[in-house]
Structures are given as C-alpha cells and as structure tokens.
Amino acid sequence: MALAAVALAALTLAAPAADTPDPVADAKAFRNFFVTKFPKVKLEDFVNGPYSMNEGMRRQWEEKEQFPPYEFSLDTGKEMFSRPFKNGKSYADCFPNQGIGVRQNYPYFDTNEGKVITLELALNKCREANGESALSYVRDDMAALTAYMAFTSRGKPFDIKIPDDPRALEAYQNGKRYFYTRRGQLNFSCATCHVQNPGERIRAEILAPALGILNAMPIYRSEWGGMGTISRRFTSCNSQIRGVPLEPQAEEYRDLEYYLSYVSNGLPISGPGSRP
Amino acid sequence: MNMTGIILRISTFTLASLLVIANATSVPAASSEADFKAAYAAAEATNKEAGGLRNQWTVTAEALADARKAADKGDFDRAVASAKEAEALAKASIFQATSEKEAWKNLEIR
Numbered sequence: 001m002a003l004a005a006v007a008l009a010a011l012t013l014a015a016p017a018a019d020t021p022d023p024v025a026d027a028k029a030f031r032n033f034f035v036t037k038f039p040k041v042k043l044e045d046f047v048n049g050p051y052s053m054n055e056g057m058r059r060q061w062e063e064k065e066q067f068p069p070y071e072f073s074l075d076t077g078k079e080m081f082s083r084p085f086k087n088g089k090s091y092a093d094c095f096p097n098q099g100i101g102v103r104q105n106y107p108y109f110d111t112n113e114g115k116v117i118t119l120e121l122a123l124n125k126c127r128e129a130n131g132e133s134a135l136s137y138v139r140d141d142m143a144a145l146t147a148y149m150a151f152t153s154r155g156k157p158f159d160i161k162i163p164d165d166p167r168a169l170e171a172y173q174n175g176k177r178y179f180y181t182r183r184g185q186l187n188f189s190c191a192t193c194h195v196q197n198p199g200e201r202i203r204a205e206i207l208a209p210a211l212g213i214l215n216a217m218p219i220y221r222s223e224w225g226g227m228g229t230i231s232r233r234f235t236s237c238n239s240q241i242r243g244v245p246l247e248p249q250a251e252e253y254r255d256l257e258y259y260l261s262y263v264s265n266g267l268p269i270s271g272p273g274s275r276p
Numbered sequence: 277m278n279m280t281g282i283i284l285r286i287s288t289f290t291l292a293s294l295l296v297i298a299n300a301t302s303v304p305a306a307s308s309e310a311d312f313k314a315a316y317a318a319a320e321a322t323n324k325e326a327g328g329l330r331n332q333w334t335v336t337a338e339a340l341a342d343a344r345k346a347a348d349k350g351d352f353d354r355a356v357a358s359a360k361e362a363e364a365l366a367k368a369s370i371f372q373a374t375s376e377k378e379a380w381k382n383l384e385i386r
Contacts, residue, residue, distance in 0.1 A: 244332035
C-alpha cells in the first residue's frame with residue numbers, strides 16, 4: 001500500500017502558483033493553441049469537430065448531410081417549440097426575440113440568481129414557470145428543442161459574456177478547472193482527449209478539438225443511435241472514463257459549458273450536428 | 277505532454293492502482309459475515325467521502341455490488357475481497373481528487 005502511495009505521489013507534479021483568472025487572455029491562448037497545432041484547418045471549421053481533422057470522414061459527413069440524421073429531431077423540435085402550453089403561453093414567451101436565433105448567447109451568467117443558465121436549463125425553467133413538468137436533460141425531447149433553437153441560430157458567432165460580477169468569474173474559473181481536472185479510473189480530463197489528442201483515434205473514433213466543440217450541439221450520434229444534448233455528452237464522457245457522472249445540469253457541468261462556450265466565442269453555431 | 281508521456285503516466289497510474297488492489301485483496305480464507313459487514317462498511321464510508329469530493333468511480337460501485345452479490349450467496353471470502361477492492365478504489369479516487377486540486381493547472385493552455 002505504501003509503495004503504491006509513493007508511486008502515485010511521484011506522479012503528481014509540482015503545481016504552479018494560482019493565477020488571477022483572465023478569460024480574455026485564456027480565450028486568446030486557447031484559440032492560438034489550436035490554430036497553431038492545426039495550421040491547415042480554417043478557424044470556423046473547428047466547429048465541425050472530427051470532420052475538420054480527417055478528410056475521409058469529412059467526405060462521408062458531407063454526403064450524409066444531404067439527408068441529415070437529425071432532421072426528424074429538428075421537425076419534432078419545431079413542432080414542440082410552436083405548440084402552446086396548457087396556459088396558452090409558449091417557449092417563445094420566455095426568450096429574447098421569441099427564442100429565434102438566440103442559441104449563441106447561451107449559457108449566460110444570471111446576476112440575479114448568481115449562477116450560469118444554460119439553454120437546457122432555461123427551457124425547463126420556462127416549462128416550470130408555465131405549469132409544465134421539466135423534461136429530462138438527456139432524452140430526445142430536450143435534444144429536439146435545442147436542435148431547433150440551434151438551427152435558427154446557425155452561423156451566428158458564440159457571444160458569451162462574463163459580467164462584471166465576481167461570481168461570474170468564479171463560475172468561469174470553476175468550469176476551467178473542471179475541464180482540466182483528471183477524473184475517473186482512467187485518469188482522464190476533458191483536455192486529455194480534446195486538447196492533447198484531437199485528430200488522434202480513440203478506438204474507432206477521431207477525437208474532436210475542444211475549440212468549437214459545443215457549437216454543433218445537440219448532435220445525432222451513430223454510436224447512440226439517436227440525438228444527444230450537451231448534458232448527455234458530458235455525463236457519457238464521465239462514464240467512459242469510469243467516473244460516476246454528476247447529475248445533469250449540476251453546477252460543475254453548467255460552469256464547464258460556460259467556460260467551453262466562452263473560449264469558443266466568435267466561432268459560428270453549427271448545430272444540430274451529426275457525429276459517428 | 278506528448279502521447280508517450282500520457283501513456284506512461286496512465287500506465288504507471290494503472291500499475292499503482294493494481295498494486296493498491298493486489299495488496300488490499302490478499303484476504304485470509306474463511307471470512308465471516310461479520311468480516312464482510314466490517315469491510316463493506318469501510319468501503320462504503322470511503323466511497324461516500326469520494327462522493328463528497330464529487331469524484332466517485334464507476335468501478336468502485338461495481339466492486340461494492342459484487343461484494344453484496346457474493347454475500348447474498350454466502351461467499352464471504354469473495355464478498356470481503358470485493359469490499360476491500362472497492363475501498364482501495366475509493367481511496368485512489370480520493371487521492372486523485374486531492375492531488376488534482378492543484379495538478380490540473382499543469383494541463384492548462386497558457
């Protein structure tokens with residue numbers, strides 16, 4: 001036991017001193033890392049994940065986009081979005097611009113509530129405020145709604161803001177810490193796959209770069225045989241590295257989404273997407 | 277860190293985990309129900325601590341489930357071994373969460 005503890009302790013490198021969070025500098029360094037690592041990939045193409053990394057996969061994807069697998073979900077989402085609640089109101093009443101073309105502004109930090117509000121959370125808050133039950137964050141209905149809202153926002157650049165509020169900066173920093181923290185028995189962080197190894201294979205898959213990784217959400221995944229929300233993606237990533245996932249929309253996941261979206265500011269929304 | 281470094285680090289981590297488990301699972305024969313209950317309670321408490329750090333591992337839950345299943349069948353040797361394995365895994369997850377409080381910064385893009 002002692003030997004093992006020593007072996008493990010030896011792996012832990014001395015950590016640098018804590019820095020004051022600087023989101024602007026972070027986003028610049030983040031973008032610079034990927035454009036330097038992949039000089040042939042156009043900036044706006046990073047939102048296409050593995051297809052920006054592999055020409056063969058890209059050709060298959062372009063053919064698939066003729067009849068995209070998320071189309072049924074998109075139709076369902078549009079129908080759900082338009083259907084009034086029992087009280088006569090609808091989702092459009094809960095969002096700026098009636099919910100059309102606003103995906104790029106989520107998540108945002110709500111200074112009244114003091115927390116990050118994701119699009120998925122905002123949709124359920126809207127439902128509950130109008131006497132409807134909350135939807136599952138990892139099931140098809142939530143994926144359909146967010147697919148429709150993303151579709152109406154395609155091409156609009158991510159525009160995530162960090163208000164002048166120490167709680168917002170703390171949420172951003174918490175999201176960053178979550179992104180780089182190793183977890184699960186496999187000892188992987190989000191960055192292990194999506195910063196250190198984008199473009200490399202993990203089993204049959206090609207790993208997507210972290211830059212722009214949420215722009216295509218929600219996604220149809222052939223591996224899932226269906227649509228998946230950001231919540232589904234985060235929880236399944238944790239399971240795959242043998243970590244017990246947190247509850248969907250846990251503070252950690254919302255903060256992670258805040259961080260990852262912020263560092264992809266300026267890149268276009270491309271969702272809904274499809275992935276192998 | 278390059279790919280070789282990552283693999284080396286993961287391999288060493290896995291090896292160290294195995295050492296922890298191997299040490300923890302060397303159980304004398306003929307364990308009793310009381311031995312199982314004590315080992316299971318210790319594992320559960322350690323895993324609860326990992327839960328407080330928001331860093332439980334799926335394999336810990338699996339080992340706890342194996343322990344319960346073996347105890348239900350009256351196989352207390354196996355039940356104790358699985359409970360001790362679960363405890364070792366939970367300890368490793370606590371170690372990971374604790375060391376990552378600072379170590380995450382080493383991966384950060386700057």
